[in-house]
Amino acid sequence: MALDKPYLDVPGTTIFDAEQSRKGYWLNQFCMSLMKAPNRERFLADAKAYLDEWPMTQAQKDAVLARDLNRCIAEGGNIYFLAKIGATYGKSFQQMAGSMTGMTEEEYRDMMIAGGRSVEGNRHPGEDGSAQPQHQPQGSAAKAGF
Amino acid sequence: MARITASVYTSHVPAIGAALDLGKTHEPYWQKVFSGYEYSKQWLRETKPDVIFLVYNDHATAFSLDLIPTFAIGTAAQYQPADEGWGPRPVPTVMGHPDLAAHIAQSVIQDDFDLTIVNKMDVDHGLTVPLSLMCGQQDKDSGAWPCPVIPFAVNVVQYPVPSGRRCFNLGRAIRKAVESYDEPLNVQIWGTGGMSHQLQGPRAGLINAEWDKRFLDRLIAEPEALAQVPHIDYVREAGSEGIELVMWLIARGAMSDHAPAVKHRFYHVPASNTAVGHLILENT
Numbered sequence: 001m002a003l004d005k006p007y008l009d010v011p012g013t014t015i016f017d018a019e020q021s022r023k024g025y026w027l028n029q030f031c032m033s034l035m036k037a038p039n040r041e042r043f044l045a046d047a048k049a050y051l052d053e054w055p056m057t058q059a060q061k062d063a064v065l066a067r068d069l070n071r072c073i074a075e076g077g078n079i080y081f082l083a084k085i086g087a088t089y090g091k092s093f094q095q096m097a098g099s100m101t102g103m104t105e106e107e108y109r110d111m112m113i114a115g116g117r118s119v120e121g122n123r124h125p126g127e128d129g130s131a132q133p134q135h136q137p138q139g140s141a142a143k144a145g146f
Numbered sequence: 147m148a149r150i151t152a153s154v155y156t157s158h159v160p161a162i163g164a165a166l167d168l169g170k171t172h173e174p175y176w177q178k179v180f181s182g183y184e185y186s187k188q189w190l191r192e193t194k195p196d197v198i199f200l201v202y203n204d205h206a207t208a209f210s211l212d213l214i215p216t217f218a219i220g221t222a223a224q225y226q227p228a229d230e231g232w233g234p235r236p237v238p239t240v241m242g243h244p245d246l247a248a249h250i251a252q253s254v255i256q257d258d259f260d261l262t263i264v265n266k267m268d269v270d271h272g273l274t275v276p277l278s279l280m281c282g283q284q285d286k287d288s289g290a291w292p293c294p295v296i297p298f299a300v301n302v303v304q305y306p307v308p309s310g311r312r313c314f315n316l317g318r319a320i321r322k323a324v325e326s327y328d329e330p331l332n333v334q335i336w337g338t339g340g341m342s343h344q345l346q347g348p349r350a351g352l353i354n355a356e357w358d359k360r361f362l363d364r365l366i367a368e369p370e371a372l373a374q375v376p377h378i379d380y381v382r383e384a385g386s387e388g389i390e391l392v393m394w395l396i397a398r399g400a401m402s403d404h405a406p407a408v409k410h411r412f413y414h415v416p417a418s419n420t421a422v423g424h425l426i427l428e429n430t
Contacts, residue, residue, distance in 0.1 A: 006378045007305070012349030013386050017305040025211055032210045035229050070347060079346045079387075080206040080303055087231025093160055094418045097350040108351060112416040113175075116342075116353025123382050131349035138348065 011122055012131035016078040024076020027060045031081035040088045067145040070100050091146050099146035102137020148246070148324045148331035152193060153397040153406075154186070155365070155425040156279055158202060158338045160271040161418035163235050166278050182412030182424055183279045189409060189426060190280050190292065196331040197243050198295045199250075199320065201396045202272035202338045203302045205230070208264075214304050215262035217316065219254075220269075220297035221247040228268035236286040237274050243294035246327055250296070253323035259316050264299075273297055276338045279424075300393050302339070307377065313392045314373035317399020324400075337397030339390025341413075342383075343420035352385040353421050359413060361391060362423060366408055369398040387420075402429045 007015040014020065021028075030051065033039045043050040051061045063071035064085060072082050079096075086096040098108030111117060121129025130138055137144075165176045207228045209215065225240040251261055277284075277291055284290060301307055308316075317335075324333050341361065344352040361384075364372040373395050380389045406427035414422045 006376075007381055010349070010381055010386070012347040013344065013381070014347060015305050015381065015386060016303065021211060021304050028206070028211050032206065034231055035207070037229070037233070040231070073346055078206065078303060081211075084206075084231035092164070092418070093345065097345045097419045100347055100350050102348070111351055112353075112419060115355070115415055116419075116421070117344075117349065117351040119352060119354045119357070119383060122349055122352065131347070131352070133348075136348055 009125050011125055011127070011129065011133075014073050020076050020078070022076070024060075024078065026054050026056045027064070027072065027075060027077050028081040030054045030056060031077070031084045034084040034088050043088060069096060069146070070144065086146060089146070095146055099141070101139060102141050102144070103139030104141045107139040148327040148329060148333055150321055150324050150333050150335055150400050150429065151195070152334050152426065152428045153401050154276075154280065154334060154336040155394050155397060155423065156276050156336070156338055157340055157417065157420055157422045157424070158272045158275040159417045159420045159422065160230070160275065163271050163275045163278060164232070166283050167235055178414055179417045179422055182414055182422065185410050186280055186424065186426060187282050193334070194332065195293050195334040197246055197293055197333045199298060199324075199333060199335045199400075200273055200276065200295050200338070201298045201300060201336060201393045202276070203390060203393065204299045205270050205272055206303060207270035208267035208299070214301055215299070216301045216308055217259065218262040218264045218299040219247055219251050220264050220267060220299070221251060222265050222267070225267060225269045225297060227274055228270045230270050235271065235274055237278060238284050238286060238289050238291055240269055240273065240277070240291060240297070241294045243296055246331065247296045249327050250320060250323040253326060254316070254319045257319040257322065259319050267297075269297055272338060276336055298396070300396070302390050302392065307389055307392060309377070310373040310375055310392050310395050313395040314369060314399040317396040320396070321400040335397045335400045337394035339393050340384070340388055341391060341421040341423040342385050342388045344385030345387050345419055349385070351419060353415050354384050355413070355415060355421060357383045358421050358423055362411065362413065362425060365394060365398055365425065366406065366427065369395065373399075401427060404430050406430060
């Protein structure tokens, strides 16, 4: 019998469950390695060579090189692990979160100061809130990724 | 005997730690956050806990995907602030209370909650940011936290996380465990994380102040009913990372069955991506 997964239909959201975790195991474990300063230095010096030391898929490596967190999550990454990539590049959690919306850093920061993203229209598929597929990307960021 | 006298609830946003560590506390943006903790620092100095039982979640720091304990109790003598990728926070070493921690582990496991026992781990912002908020800035070398801390880590990173009901009942078992400890210790329990926030995907930045305020009301007045709320409601209404709020139910479950005294309540949006909620409840 299939497991009950009521969280699969939340717009703009990927829940990190056992299935995602299995898919992203090496991607996330690579991220853990960035908790050591010498590893961060090696990664910054040659990211591609560093990634090639890990048994990650090419799609995972490409997503990391593009610093595209939405793609990393689609490949099984979890944001708390992925945050270590951003930290290595000196980015804050706000810069990382904002980079997944298509907004510029300033646009995202302003949205948060104004009270954050409303839940209205963003609870279920088919509604018309800002996180729904028909409204992507949301801002004027020139590229995906941070 | 030992007793739990009070509970503290607070968000544990990493940017709050960064604001403290980088000297940004006087910026208007951060002043609004820190103003909510002025009373709390005074309250903590006056209530002088002997031990703080601190419920938090590890953010892929001590626990990678190699090992994912649902509930982990720290029984070590001390814990170092972790390097989460930005370098370790410049805050004091966290001293543990191995004897009380081992006592609680034994009692709670015999009460059917299967804890993981941790004798060695570093602690991340989930644990150190609440300490900084409640104790004020402490120098790494010349400063110190006011008392020993028992870290209690809850998995809220990989689904399924424990249910609200399970957390609330675990709190009750912790209360019973503390009360069976012979030494007359003044123990506080802190529940941390939340409130509404989402750090991922096109829905990042979600805040639901109405839901958060209702959560605070119910946490005070009807925690057992609040504990029945299913995970999906947290995710849909308070964002994927809003699920951290189940940890507050552990602290609430550890309080007495009588109505608590509400000593302090604070709510502010935003700190970085997150709604900051904070409560102090005392047993009456």
